[in-house]
Amino acid sequence: MTQLNCTQCNTALTCNVDNISACWCNELPAILPLDTTATSCLCRKCTLSKINAFLEDVYTQPIKIQIDFAKQFRGSNNLIEGLDYTMQNGYMIFSKWFFLKRGSCCKNGCKNCPYGFSKIKTPSF
Template sequence: MSKEKTCSRCGIVFGCSTEDNGNSCWCNRYPPLFTPDPVINCMCPQCLHEATKEKIDAYVAEMTVEKAFNNNSAKDIPPAKQLIEGIDYYMENTNFVFTAWHHLRRGYCCKSGCRHCPYGFKKQTA
């Protein structure tokens, strides 16, 4: 099922449709960071990606090691059904590099020395 919608951010018309299961919109792959609003309705895929990244970047920028352990609300967001490039990870050559957001959303440190570890266990480089 598909509906025609207008992006509340850029104004383009886009198709809003349910995925294969018929119950959820494509936008449900993104973390639920925006409260439905009568003025700010749906966003097109590109605008939702950009707005989500902006909100996450602001959250991560204020994160400290102490906050990561004691006051990390990202871990309370329902788990992602699939990872999103540019939000949860980026590619470097053929390697996946997980973002600080991914680690915060996971809710714990694996102590593997991840590059973007918000818990203070980054690998030391020579």
């Protein structure tokens, strides 16, 4: 284990450079294109921020391309806070990424539905 500082925010972090497959960063999906010029580590918060910024570009693509991209990440039941969901008032709010990985719409009007059913209908009285 090596003590490093995040190259983006300077937060202290522990990196397992001797066994990179056992490092904390391997808990995250390999969504980002491989950066062969990278020479140091980012902390979890900065890594998630970079992944989410990349996904924002993915979300600008047609839905079919988004689904095809997310398909390779299906099958992982490991939900990651800040990527698959955020916590709001004690509730898990699933992200577009979560729904794309799932691959289908439940048509319940979920907040971040990428399939076009995110309009929550309020009952009329």
